[in-house]
C-alpha cells in the first residue's frame with residue numbers, strides 16, 4: 001500500500017526536512033510526498049480503493065500500535081493507497097474534513113505544519129516497523 005503524504009506548504013531545506021527524510025528513507029513500503037501551495041493547487045487523483053487520513057488536532061488520538069493496526073487492516077483489505085493530508089495555517093476546509101476516512105490528531109496542541117509532517121513521517125516508520133516485527137517500537 002502506497003503511503004502518500006499530501007502536504008500544504010514548501011518544506012525546502014532545514015531541520016524539519018532532514019527529519020522527514022530520515023524517517024521516510026527507512027520505510028520499506030512505497031512512499032510518496034506531494035507538496036501543494038498554501039491555498040488552491042490540484043489535489044492528486046486518488047488510486048482506486050484509496051483511504052484518506054486528514055491530520056487535524058480535533059481528530060482521534062491513536063496510539064502507535066493502533067495506527068499500525070489501522071494501516072495493517074487497510075493494507076490487508078486491499079487498499080492501494082493511504083493519503084495523509086496536512087493542512088496549512090488555516091487547516092483543512094469542511095469538505096476535506098468531511099470526506100476523510102479518519103481525522104488523526106497528534107495531541108490537542110496545534111503544531112506547525114512542518115513539524116506535523118516530521119511527526120507523521122516518524123509515526124509511519126514506527127507503524128510499519130511494528131507491522132514488520134522490527135524492534136524499533138517498545139510498548140509499555
Ligand SMILES: C[S@@+](CC[C@H](N)C(=O)[O-])C[C@H]1O[C@@H](n2cnc3c(N)ncnc32)[C@H](O)[C@@H]1O
Nearest residue numbers: 055056057086087091105106109110111113116
Ligand atoms: C498550523 S496547523 C493549522 C491549524 C488550524 N488553525 C486548524 O484549525 O486546523 C497546520 C496543520 O498541521 C497539522 N497539525 C497541527 N497540529 C496537529 C495535531 N495536533 N494533530 C494533527 N495534525 C496537526 C494539521 O494538518 C494542520 O492542518
